[in-house]
Amino acid sequence: LAxxxxxxxxxxYEGQEVNITCSHNNIATNDYITWYQQFPSQGPRxxxxxxxxxxxxxxxxxxxxxxxxxxxxxxxxxSLSDTAVYYCLVGALLNTPLVFGKGTRLSVIA
Amino acid sequence: xxxxxxxxxxxxLKIGQSMTLQCTQDMNHxxxxxxxxxxxxxxxxxxxxxxxxxxxKGEVPNGYNVSRSTTEDFPLRLELAAPSQTSVYFCASSYxxxxxxxxxxxxxxxxxxx
Numbered sequence: 290l291a292x293x294x295x296x297x298x299x300x301x302y303e304g305q306e307v308n309i310t311c312s313h314n315n316i317a318t319n320d321y322i323t324w325y326q327q328f329p330s331q332g333p334r335x336x337x338x339x340x341x342x343x344x345x346x347x348x349x350x351x352x353x354x355x356x357x358x359x360x361x362x363x364x365x366x367x368s369l370s371d372t373a374v375y376y377c378l379v380g381a382l383l384n385t386p387l388v389f390g391k392g393t394r395l396s397v398i399a
Numbered sequence: 400x401x402x403x404x405x406x407x408x409x410x411x412l413k414i415g416q417s418m419t420l421q422c423t424q425d426m427n428h429x430x431x432x433x434x435x436x437x438x439x440x441x442x443x444x445x446x447x448x449x450x451x452x453x454x455x456k457g458e459v460p461n462g463y464n465v466s467r468s469t470t471e472d473f474p475l476r477l478e479l480a481a482p483s484q485t486s487v488y489f490c491a492s493s494y495x496x497x498x499x500x501x502x503x504x505x506x507x508x509x510x511x512x513x
Contacts, residue, residue: 323501332403332489332504333442376441386432386457387502389442 293377298394307364309393311377314358319381322353322360327374327392336375337362364395372397400425403505405490411511412480420475420508422490430495431473432502433457433465435486442489448473449495480512 294312301307313322321340325333337344339351339360350363364371376392406421424431429450434442434457444457448467462484464476473492477484487509491502 325502330507332491332507333502334504335501338501386444386447388444388458389434391439391441 293379293390295375295377295390295393297391298396300396300398301367302398303368304366307367307371307395307397309362309364309375309377309395310359311362311379312359313377313379316357316379317381320357320379321381322351322357323378323387324349324351324362325376325378325389327376329373333376333389367395367397369397369399371395402426403490403492403503405488405505405508407508408506409509411513412477413513414480414482416480417476417478418480418510420477420488420490420510422473422475422505423471424473424490424492424503425471426492426494426503427470428492428494428503429470430493430500430502431467432491432493433463433473433475434489434491435459435484436489436507437486445475445488477510482512484510485512486510 323338324336326336327333337349337351344351352361374392374394378387380387403424432447433445436442443459446465448454487507489507490505493500493502
């Protein structure tokens with residue numbers, strides 16, 4: 290499984306765009322990049338998933354450069370309710386269960 | 400759909416006691432997982448199952464057992480509870496088909512071993 294590295298924590302003010310970058314230098318050809326969000330006292334929730342270039346949904350965007358050795362989760366105009374831990378996972382999903390690291394703790398400040 | 404349900408929500412055990420954490424999903428998912436999450440840490444995979452009758456170890460299986468007799472249920476058994484097993488336990492499920500997959504998590508069981 291590709292090892293991922295992401296910042297331990299980030300702070301942001303309400304209304305700003307937040308970008309969380311994840312490094313995965315040994316990503317394999319079959320690997321996908323998946324991000325989950327976890328609020329306190331809840332289980333993680335799927336946010337977005339991609340293989341290359343850019344993916345966008347109603348919650349976030351995921352940017353993946355051509356070499357796929359990193360990815361960036363972009364949250365537009367964050368609010369206090371976006372305060373959570375964000376996990377980056379990399380793997381060929383059906384081969385071996387994905388590994389959750391410590392994630393990035395995002396704190397949104399009013 | 401109720402999604403993934405877990406019981407109980409909270410439990411306090413004494414050292415050496417045993418218990419079963421229940422997990423049920425109603426989405427007809429093939430794959431099911433058990434994770435534990437210690438305070439301030441990420442999730443660690445305990446066991447997983449790719450279908451009824453098939454289970455496999457994750458990162459931290461010691462002290463736990465699982466079974467998967469039906470598609471819907473994936474109970475986690477703790478034998479001889481120890482303080483190191485104090486944690487929040489999450490069950491998850493996914494379809495397990497195609498190139499991509501999404502895990503759906505239950506609300507968690509908060510276990511304290513004293």
